Amino acid sequence: MATTEVVKGRLMILKLVAIATVLMLFSACAQDTTPPSQAETETEAAFAQAREKMVEQLIENWGISDPGVIEAMEKVPRHRFVLPEYLDDAYEDTALPIEHGQTISSPSIVATMTEQLRLKPGDRVLEIGTGSGYQAAVLAELTNRVYSVEIIEPLGLKAAALLEELGYGVQTKIDDGYYGWAEYAPFDAIIVTAAPYHIPPPLLSQLKDGGRMVVPVGGPPGFYQTLWLVEKSGDQIKSTNLGPVRFVPLLGER
Ligand code: SAH
Numbered sequence: 001m002a003t004t005e006v007v008k009g010r011l012m013i014l015k016l017v018a019i020a021t022v023l024m025l026f027s028a029c030a031q032d033t034t035p036p037s038q039a040e041t042e043t044e045a046a047f048a049q050a051r052e053k054m055v056e057q058l059i060e061n062w063g064i065s066d067p068g069v070i071e072a073m074e075k076v077p078r079h080r081f082v083l084p085e086y087l088d089d090a091y092e093d094t095a096l097p098i099e100h101g102q103t104i105s106s107p108s109i110v111a112t113m114t115e116q117l118r119l120k121p122g123d124r125v126l127e128i129g130t131g132s133g134y135q136a137a138v139l140a141e142l143t144n145r146v147y148s149v150e151i152i153e154p155l156g157l158k159a160a161a162l163l164e165e166l167g168y169g170v171q172t173k174i175d176d177g178y179y180g181w182a183e184y185a186p187f188d189a190i191i192v193t194a195a196p197y198h199i200p201p202p203l204l205s206q207l208k209d210g211g212r213m214v215v216p217v218g219g220p221p222g223f224y225q226t227l228w229l230v231e232k233s234g235d236q237i238k239s240t241n242l243g244p245v246r247f248v249p250l251l252g253e254r
Contacts (some may be wrong), residue, residue, distance in 0.1 A: 004109045027233040047079050050091035054107055057093060064111045071142035073111050080162065081134040100152050102248055105193060109245060116229050116242065117163050117189040119143050124184060124207070128177030129193035133159030140168040149177035151251050176252040180206040185213060195225045196250040207232045214242070221249040
């Protein structure tokens with residue numbers, strides 16, 4: 001009898017422990033799925049409104065007209081890619097500092113360069129200079145094959161984590177983008193977001209026949225460069241001057 005009571009007592013303790021564990025787990029889960037507070041919802045709504053205004057200006061002042069690009073610019077939460085101290089300027093048409101002396105490009109340059117690539121769903125696009133990851137996210141709204149190379153490791157890793165958190169399936173690597181990404185070549189489109197002194201020959205050779213590349217070329221840093229649209233057709237390379245731009249320099253020893 002006594003033994004049965006001890007067993008019963010132990011069972012009761014086990015039951016209590018199990019119930020407590022379930023309750024603890026439940027409350028932990030409940031914390032994870034807490035709906036956003038009213039303040040958070042209001043902030044997100046304000047960002048969405050600011051983004052809409054930004055897109056209106058891209059259409060009016062910059063002539064952005066590709067519906068896919070417009071939709072991409074409407075969707076990507078630029079405020080997630082800027083440093084906290086620049087949140088108020090996230091939807092201004094301006095480049096902003098990010099870590100390691102680099103910059104996130106202005107929305108108008110991102111939209112203009114993206115439009116020039118004329119991406120179709122399924123196209124392979126290579127970006128040189130992941131930076132904040134913003135441009136990569138815009139590309140990922142247009143095609144599911146985005147590859148992005150960054151030379152500064154902490155920047156590349158941070159951008160890769162953010163892109164993953166936001167659900168963008170961008171393939172990233174830390175490397176000198178001057179040499180492209182031979183493993184996934186040839187590309188339908190290449191976008192270079194840091195300025196080299198000349199068009200890197202490896203990028204030209206990794207561009208598909210019929211492919212398009214946008215690249216700012218020139219120096220020295222701090223001065224204007226020229227944005228070029230480079231189109232490859234057989235042995236022919238056609239370059240079109242898209243006007244002056246300002247980018248950080250393409251880094252690397254070579
Ligand atoms: N596309 C980025 C803009 C980043 S600024 C964005 O949307 O935020 C340019 C980026 O190019 C910087 O992060 C810089 O570190 C990177 N970069 C410079 N030289 C590079 C190189 N040789 N290879 C790859 N990335 C490079």
